[in-house]
Amino acid sequence: MKDKEGTDLERRGVLIWLSRGFLALWAPAAAGVATSFMKAPSAEHRPGERAIHAGTLSSLPIGDARFVHHGNDPVFVVRVSEAQVMAVSAICTHMRCVLKWDKETSTFQCPCHDGSFDRKGNVLSGPPKKPLPQFPAEVRADEIVVHT
């Protein structure tokens, strides 16, 4: 189709829509950049917060556990033997209540719904179904460091 000056109107229309379509692609691209920027990185992806300093090894008797504050995700460090420590989450896997260490029975007790875990985090009784997550722990010059 041509107008009276002989311009190809169809080609012109296609070009206009092509350029508009090209520009329209900018909107989803900008929205994608903005939303992925706005998504807060999860705690595991903040390198500075991955190592928890959990006190000295010498102040923790063998077979005992220590509660360590760490934001909304506290942990227990358990001294298994002379040189070996392990760390488990202090959050009940049932309803996220904070567990208590029972020294007599060497178990973790949940004050909310009476769940209990052994010192390795396995479920002994009560409503929880999943075991407590374990974290690698090491001793650096008498200081216990937990990596979450």
Place this chain on the structure above:
Amino acid sequence: METNPEGKRSLLGWLEARVNLTEIASFLSVFGLLPAELDSRKPLRAALREAMSQPLPSYARWPRVLGILSFLLFIFLVLTGTMLAFYYQPTAEQAYPSVTLIARDVAFGTLIHQVHYWSAVLFLLFLGMRVIRFFFQGLYARGREIVWMVAVLTFVAAALADLTGRLLPYDASGYWTTVRAREVTDALPILGPITSFLVGGVGLDSMVLTRYYVLHIAIFPILLLMLFYFHFSSVRRVGMSRLDVAPANRSLRVAMYDLLLLVIFMVGGLMTLAVLFPQPFDAMANPLHTPPDSRPPWYLLAPLALMEALSFLPKFVRGLIPEVVLAVVLFLPFLDRESGSGARRRLFRILGIALLVIWGALSWIGWFLEVRR
């Protein structure tokens, strides 16, 4: 749904019956989008059609792009700055960890920060070039006094926004740049005490950092927005500057495409700068360790050099000189009144060139001040 005059049901007509859309559009368009005025008594479509068909010889064309480019950069700064503020924590302990979190762990964090950085650099550069252009083209003559003064004040406000932004990452270079800048601002007789009052002290601890933050993200941006509004309103009253070249007869619709092209080139330019010349954060600031090459920002190098060179004068007099220069520049339209012969205009032109040369030379000296010590 209401029916519009053509008899069709439309969302626009429904809204139009409940809110004056043209008024909203005219408020938005006062920020440079439409140089023409919108008749807020007419419905939106009719008002826009009327504005779009007006002949507009040279909008968004060189050298008239500096103003609109700086406003576009301002929008960019507001958008990227808002995004950065979602992560930033304005305390001495948390500022640096939060900016490194943005740079390392947040998706596109480095890109957003770099675009913010380069937008700020270009923003100040364009505003400065704009003042120089206004000066040499005599665009401060009778009737345009407000336009000139607003242009100078916009540059000053942008420089202050830049200055307060430098401390925020709390890295070594930003921290010591701010310390050196305070050296200059504290020597100014009246503005110095006002600055100290605003930022709440000489030390750069958490209290002061939070104040820099508020000044940077609220006070100066709002001030800039008000100045932009004032500029566009004044330009509508006194008209755009006349260009020497014979302008092509274009409609506003065509000018809008030029504006769109400007935006595209600017986004491309910013991305290129951000990727090719990234400015990463320095090490965390240590108030007990001064790095050897700390300098104030480039716009304060000349006042610093001046104050060092005139160290035999009392501090009060040394601080007065930059203030007097700023006042003369600001009130230039009232000093440079056209006389019959035009000899006065010539004198001011020579003075302006001299000022620029001296400014450049002093900045050069100020840059090497640290190396000589």
